[in-house]
Amino acid sequence: MINFVSACVSGSAPLTAVQLLWVNMIMDTLGALALATEPPNDGLMKRPPVGRGTSFITKAMWRNIIDQSIYQLAVLGVLNFSGEKLLGLTGSDATEVLNTVIFNAFVFCQVFNQINSRDIEKINIFRGMFDSWVFLIVMVCTAAFQVIIVEFLGAFASTVPLSWQLWLLSILLGAVSMLVAVVLKLIPVERITKHHDGYEALPSGPPEGIV
Numbered sequence: 001m002i003n004f005v006s007a008c009v010s011g012s013a014p015l016t017a018v019q020l021l022w023v024n025m026i027m028d029t030l031g032a033l034a035l036a037t038e039p040p041n042d043g044l045m046k047r048p049p050v051g052r053g054t055s056f057i058t059k060a061m062w063r064n065i066i067d068q069s070i071y072q073l074a075v076l077g078v079l080n081f082s083g084e085k086l087l088g089l090t091g092s093d094a095t096e097v098l099n100t101v102i103f104n105a106f107v108f109c110q111v112f113n114q115i116n117s118r119d120i121e122k123i124n125i126f127r128g129m130f131d132s133w134v135f136l137i138v139m140v141c142t143a144a145f146q147v148i149i150v151e152f153l154g155a156f157a158s159t160v161p162l163s164w165q166l167w168l169l170s171i172l173l174g175a176v177s178m179l180v181a182v183v184l185k186l187i188p189v190e191r192i193t194k195h196h197d198g199y200e201a202l203p204s205g206p207p208e209g210i211v
Helices: 001-010 016-036 043-044 059-087 094-116 131-152 164-185
Strands: none
Touching: 001 059, 016 094, 016 131, 059 094, 059 164, 094 131, 094 164
16 A cells, blocks of 8 residues: 555655565565464364354454554555655665665564564463564574575565664554554454354353253
C-alpha cells in the first residue's frame, strides 16, 4: 500500500523488490518457523472443540491484523511524505537514507509483531518465550541479518548505512507496536463457543438422579 500510494503521488516507491522479498521471508518463512516451534502448553487442551464451519481467522486475529496494519501504514506514510523534514535529512543522499529508515522501521515492525502474535488475546506475551530457543534464534538471526543488509549489502538491497540515532528510531517505531497490541487487547471481542456438528457439550456435573 505504501509503495502504491507513493508511486501514484511521487512516481517512486520507497521499498524495492529485494526489500519486499526479505520482509516477505520474515513474515512467512521465518515467522512461521518461530511460531510453529513454540513449546505446547496445557491451556491448549482446555480449549473447546472448533466446528467445521468456524472461521479460521478469529475476531481477535482480525483485530490484531487490521489495527497493526493501520499503525504500520500511519508510521510509514508519515516517514515517506514528511520524513526528510521531521528527521532533518539533507544532502544528496537524503532520499536514500529516508528509504532505508522506512525499510528498517518496516522490518522491525514485523519482528515485534511476531512477538505480539505469540498470544493474540493475553497481554503477557513474554510468558514462556525464553523457553523457546528456536523462536529466540529466529528473532536474533532476523535482527542480525537486517543489520548486515543495511550496513554492508547496500548495492544489493538498495540501502545506505544509518547512524545509531536512526537505528534507535527504527527499533523504537517497531517496539511501539507492542504497546499498540496491549491497548488493543483491552478492547473486548465477542466470543462464541461452538462445538462440532452433531456433538453436545459433556455435562459438568453428575447424572441426574445420582447423589
